[in-house]
Amino acid sequence: xxxxxxxxxxxxxxxxxxxxxxxxxxxxxxxxxxxxxxxxxxxxxxxxxxxxxxxxxxxxxxxxxxxxxxxxxxxxxxxxxxxxxxxxxxxxxxxxxxxxxxxxxxxxxxxxxxxxxxxxxxxxxxxxxx
Amino acid sequence: xxxxxxxxxxxxxxxxxxxxxxxxxxxxxxxxxxxxxxxxxxxxxxxxxxxxxxxxxxxxxxxxxxxxxxxxxxxxxxxxxxxxxxxxxxxxxxxxxxxxxxxxxxxxxxxxxxxxxxxxxxxxxxxxxxxxxxxxxxxxxxxxxxxxxxxxxxxxxxxxxxxxxxxxxxxxxxxxxxxxxxxxxxxxxxxxxxxxxxxxxxxxxxxxxxxxxxxxxxxxxxxxxxxxxxxxxxxxxxxxxxxxxxxxxxxxxxxxxxxxxxxxxxxxxxxxxxxxxxxxxxxxxxxxxxxxxxxxxxxxxxxxxxxxxxxxxxxxxxxxxxxxxxxxxxxxxxxxxxxxxxxxxxxxxxxxxxxxxxxxxxxxxxxxxxxxxxxxxxxxxxxxxxxxxxxxxxxxxxxxxxxxxxxxxxxxxxxxxxxxxxxxxxxxxxxxxxxxxxxxxxxxxxxxxxxxxxxxxxxxxxxxxxxxxxxxxxxx
Numbered sequence: 001x002x003x004x005x006x007x008x009x010x011x012x013x014x015x016x017x018x019x020x021x022x023x024x025x026x027x028x029x030x031x032x033x034x035x036x037x038x039x040x041x042x043x044x045x046x047x048x049x050x051x052x053x054x055x056x057x058x059x060x061x062x063x064x065x066x067x068x069x070x071x072x073x074x075x076x077x078x079x080x081x082x083x084x085x086x087x088x089x090x091x092x093x094x095x096x097x098x099x100x101x102x103x104x105x106x107x108x109x110x111x112x113x114x115x116x117x118x119x120x121x122x123x124x125x126x127x128x129x130x
Numbered sequence: 131x132x133x134x135x136x137x138x139x140x141x142x143x144x145x146x147x148x149x150x151x152x153x154x155x156x157x158x159x160x161x162x163x164x165x166x167x168x169x170x171x172x173x174x175x176x177x178x179x180x181x182x183x184x185x186x187x188x189x190x191x192x193x194x195x196x197x198x199x200x201x202x203x204x205x206x207x208x209x210x211x212x213x214x215x216x217x218x219x220x221x222x223x224x225x226x227x228x229x230x231x232x233x234x235x236x237x238x239x240x241x242x243x244x245x246x247x248x249x250x251x252x253x254x255x256x257x258x259x260x261x262x263x264x265x266x267x268x269x270x271x272x273x274x275x276x277x278x279x280x281x282x283x284x285x286x287x288x289x290x291x292x293x294x295x296x297x298x299x300x301x302x303x304x305x306x307x308x309x310x311x312x313x314x315x316x317x318x319x320x321x322x323x324x325x326x327x328x329x330x331x332x333x334x335x336x337x338x339x340x341x342x343x344x345x346x347x348x349x350x351x352x353x354x355x356x357x358x359x360x361x362x363x364x365x366x367x368x369x370x371x372x373x374x375x376x377x378x379x380x381x382x383x384x385x386x387x388x389x390x391x392x393x394x395x396x397x398x399x400x401x402x403x404x405x406x407x408x409x410x411x412x413x414x415x416x417x418x419x420x421x422x423x424x425x426x427x428x429x430x431x432x433x434x435x436x437x438x439x440x441x442x443x444x445x446x447x448x449x450x451x452x453x454x455x456x457x458x459x460x461x462x463x464x465x466x467x468x469x470x471x472x473x474x475x476x477x478x479x480x481x482x483x484x485x486x487x488x489x490x491x492x493x494x495x496x497x498x499x500x501x502x503x504x505x506x507x508x509x510x511x512x513x514x515x516x517x518x519x520x521x522x523x524x525x526x527x528x529x530x531x532x533x534x535x536x537x538x539x540x541x542x543x544x545x546x547x548x549x550x551x552x553x554x555x556x557x558x559x560x561x562x563x564x565x566x567x568x569x570x571x572x573x574x575x576x577x578x579x580x581x582x583x584x585x586x587x588x589x590x591x592x593x594x595x596x597x598x599x600x601x602x603x604x605x606x
Binding site: 004006007008009010011052053057064068071072104106107108109110111112113127129130 | 172174198199200201202205221224225226317320321331332370373374376377380381384385396397398400533534535536537538539567
């Protein structure tokens, strides 16, 4: 589950999921909600291999990569077909569509960046610069 | 936190360094009581306190009256760190490096524009692509792109785009020294290839305006502005290239802070000493992105002039003069109060006073032009830098009205289509690719720009020169 938290200047995304991969999948779903405002275009797949200094930074890296693909390849992500996370690296196959994404997100910040597990539940938090 | 806020004078408030054990200097806010109450409504003061913890920060962490919650630094935040070993923080400049504004003054009045107003706004919207990632007609790759990064708009003038007079009337002549394309990642370069001459998204815009009121006759005359005149304000930045430079260096410095034994209350404040390999590389990459942003606004101005030529005729296009261009998000090495410092301006404008050798000769008697956009549907202001800025704010003033409501809150209160109708009912022509994007920038989402301008005038940071009323807007 994800929700957008009130933030005066930017967009703050809060995520809860039963697993770590679930947080990443929900983050993609949230991004898809914004980038996929006008659906259409042919189906496309992208394979991603990413690494970062720690798990929260990997969550930021994940979203940054999807924003980069949207901007440079007009790839609008729709869902995760495969996702494996090991320590601070991931391998994923993402399915989506080629198409125009609405103008919004510039980058993923490290402000209030969070990815934690507590009592078997995972929480993620990301602030996006818009 | 805010309970320790104390009043210094009628428009200056201070949180003492003793408020938190990690603060190295006080945090100061320029505001009147009403703006201060609005500022207390989000976490911007906490963010300003965080800025006051940066190693090497001098005098105070400052906030302009348009301050609002951002990420790391608040938007409207200013911090000067000592040279050479104080830190530089990419987050203290922001993702949109050298986001800024450029004002063009046309040779005709609103009456002369007449019924061609809508056609002109439409033609500008056709000429300049809007939206994140949108590519324009100009494409620079390889060595050509490197020249843009090193020389900024000078590289475009060499190609016959724009004039030397435009360069002279640009902050730092549109070119920060020390820019190094080798410090810019391949990924950033790829994002920058096709975005020179594009407006981007968010709060970026091109606004057609009328000079509604002259507030300082001598300065207005020096800036070439008179009542009734048509002006065009361009707001954009370094686009995807700048976003990627910031992303790359926040990541690099986040990994390096332990090595420099830097402890931060917010990861987005990631920083390194200016003299460190990471600091030097960031300053070289940031300068390259800043130069790219000036080239972007320079190209946009050229495209605007071409649109003017098609609608109003070649003579009007050729007579369209650039008043000035200022940066909002940048870190610059400057001398203040007898020492060299690295001034981070995050959503704040340089505002050097009369007599400064760093402003164009024809403005030196009145001070550097500063442009304070309001919001769609409200006035913008032209100001001139005043001596108080050098004494109190590292030569800085505000950059806009400042957000009051979140984007979600704005879209809950009005739909884009309804806002479009309201603006058009006020006689403002609107071109915007996204109804949601339009609603997010609704005028009521912003603070009262007149109050913000009043505060910087009372604080002696800048003085009002002219009020501009919107006639049409092309929104990113």
